[in-house]
Amino acid sequence: MESILSFLETHKDRYLRELNEFLAIPSVSTHPQNAADVRRCADWVAEHMRIVGMENVQVFQTAGHPVVYGDWLHDPGKPTLLLYGHYDVQPAEPFELWESPPFQGTVRGGNLYARGAADDKGQVFIHLKAIEAIIKNAGRLPVNLKLIIEGEEEIGSEHLESFVSEHKDLLKADLVLISDSSMFKKGVPSICYGLRGLAYMQVDLVGPNKDLHSGSFGGTVHNPIQALAEIIAQLHDKNGRIAIPGFYKDVLPLTKKERAAYRKLPFSEKEYARDLGVKQLYGEKGFTTLERVWARPTLECNGIVGGFTGEGAKTVLPSKASAKISMRLVPNQSAAKVAKLFEKHIKKLAPKSVSVTVRSLHGGEPAITPIDSPGVKAAVAALEKGFGKKPLYQREGGSIPIVVQFKQLLGIDTVLLGFGLPDENAHAPNEFLNLDNFFGGIRTSVHFLHELPHYMNGRHR
Ligand code: BES
Ligand code: MN
Ligand code: MN
Numbered sequence: 001m002e003s004i005l006s007f008l009e010t011h012k013d014r015y016l017r018e019l020n021e022f023l024a025i026p027s028v029s030t031h032p033q034n035a036a037d038v039r040r041c042a043d044w045v046a047e048h049m050r051i052v053g054m055e056n057v058q059v060f061q062t063a064g065h066p067v068v069y070g071d072w073l074h075d076p077g078k079p080t081l082l083l084y085g086h087y088d089v090q091p092a093e094p095f096e097l098w099e100s101p102p103f104q105g106t107v108r109g110g111n112l113y114a115r116g117a118a119d120d121k122g123q124v125f126i127h128l129k130a131i132e133a134i135i136k137n138a139g140r141l142p143v144n145l146k147l148i149i150e151g152e153e154e155i156g157s158e159h160l161e162s163f164v165s166e167h168k169d170l171l172k173a174d175l176v177l178i179s180d181s182s183m184f185k186k187g188v189p190s191i192c193y194g195l196r197g198l199a200y201m202q203v204d205l206v207g208p209n210k211d212l213h214s215g216s217f218g219g220t221v222h223n224p225i226q227a228l229a230e231i232i233a234q235l236h237d238k239n240g241r242i243a244i245p246g247f248y249k250d251v252l253p254l255t256k257k258e259r260a261a262y263r264k265l266p267f268s269e270k271e272y273a274r275d276l277g278v279k280q281l282y283g284e285k286g287f288t289t290l291e292r293v294w295a296r297p298t299l300e301c302n303g304i305v306g307g308f309t310g311e312g313a314k315t316v317l318p319s320k321a322s323a324k325i326s327m328r329l330v331p332n333q334s335a336a337k338v339a340k341l342f343e344k345h346i347k348k349l350a351p352k353s354v355s356v357t358v359r360s361l362h363g364g365e366p367a368i369t370p371i372d373s374p375g376v377k378a379a380v381a382a383l384e385k386g387f388g389k390k391p392l393y394q395r396e397g398g399s400i401p402i403v404v405q406f407k408q409l410l411g412i413d414t415v416l417l418g419f420g421l422p423d424e425n426a427h428a429p430n431e432f433l434n435l436d437n438f439f440g441g442i443r444t445s446v447h448f449l450h451e452l453p454h455y456m457n458g459r460h461r
Pocket of ligand 3: 090119154426427
């Protein structure tokens with residue numbers, strides 16, 4: 001262990017150089033024009049898996065972007081860990097808001113800035129370097145390991161579910177580990193035990209069959225933008241609750257224990273509001289901010305388009321208006337069920353003066369993972385050694401759709417070990433990974449791989 005940890009210390013510069021190669025590939029999964037970059041990134045991941053000592057490395061084609069697999073399976077007496085992550089990233093636009101180029105890793109103030117630095121290339125790379133340090137120094141890993149790094153997480157992991165169900169034997173394991181979330185705050189490591197789900201919808205309204213002169217026709221037909229605004233305005237009630245009938249029916253209430261635990265966390269609503277530049281926070285009445293973001297469902301309008309939006313003025317009564325509306329879901333809501341309720345309600349709200357279509361773009365199920373499992377105990381021990389501090393337990397508001405599918409298809413529980421930070425600007429300009437978290441993450445990963453067999457074999461404690 002000593003030689004592994006000192007190896008880490010002496011290779012820090014190389015780690016940054018290599019991670020920057022990974023970050024330089026614009027693997028934006030949603031952009032068709034980046035498809036070749038996504039492919040090149042999959043090949044980079046595969047090559048790097050081989051470099052760090054993984055075996056049977058393969059790039060699997062799917063109907064979408066490739067999945068990269070590699071393993072190291074040498075000890076049938078030891079547990080098998082399945083490590084999941086994603087090499088695709090969100091678009092970097094708007095480019096002009098970046099202080100340094102998004103696809104050129106740049107260190108400023110102890111942070112590494114680039115698209116994907118935290119979500120999720122940096123966190124995938126953390127584990128690759130832990131694996132490398134162990135294999136280079138000890139000649140072998142303390143567990144059996146399988147890696148599956150996908151290229152479609154940011155677009156809903158559309159083809160991963162069928163990949164998993166078609167490769168059940170290949171992916172067979174005792175535990176899944178995912179590093180694609182955040183620590184509670186800087187210097188405060190955490191174990192995440194819950195993620196929200198997602199139902200992402202598009203609503204299209206059509207009024208008149210063409211754009212009209214707003215003088216000649218204004219006052220004769222319902223402007224679809226107005227109709228859309230009227231619909232959207234009815235989706236929440238005065239208490240910030242979602243006004244779709246049946247929406248809350250399957251919501252798992254927070255337990256008393258959870259509510260008490262969240263209140264003890266080092267969190268200030270005032271500071272939170274200040275950091276976000278708002279005078280007042282907003283959300284469902286009767287719940288704290290942490291409760292709302294971790295354990296309550298929400299409905300957000302992600303974008304509205306319609307009519308004239310260019311420079312200057314144009315007097316037009318538009319033919320069409322659209323909105324992208326997503327709902328974050330909590331256990332035990334189902335994405336498909338909620339999508340149906342949403343569609344039914346929108347159709348009911350829509351006035352006769354316009355025609356409306358509702359489509360589901362993608363979905364993912366919410367997840368709760370056990371916190372008293374051997375895997376979590378190993379993670380607690382590893383974080384304590386890697387960061388010198390006991391982690392706390394939290395949930396997250398984001399979604400990782402595959403977590404539930406690993407449980408349903410393979411019967412495997414997941415441990416969520418995040419090395420990002422809540423203010424890391426994921427999906428936004430100036431995304432960063434904190435370098436203390438980067439190096440602490442590599443140490444933690446090394447410790448986790450060593451702790452796991454003790455806990456999983458039930459020999460320990
Ligand atoms: N890494 C995030 C998930 C996440 C975000 C976990 C915040 C914990 C905290 C992931 O890459 C992501 O962005 N997921 C999407 C999923 C969606 C496209 C189905 C999300 O949450 O919007
Ligand atoms: Mn991610
Ligand atoms: Mn993401």
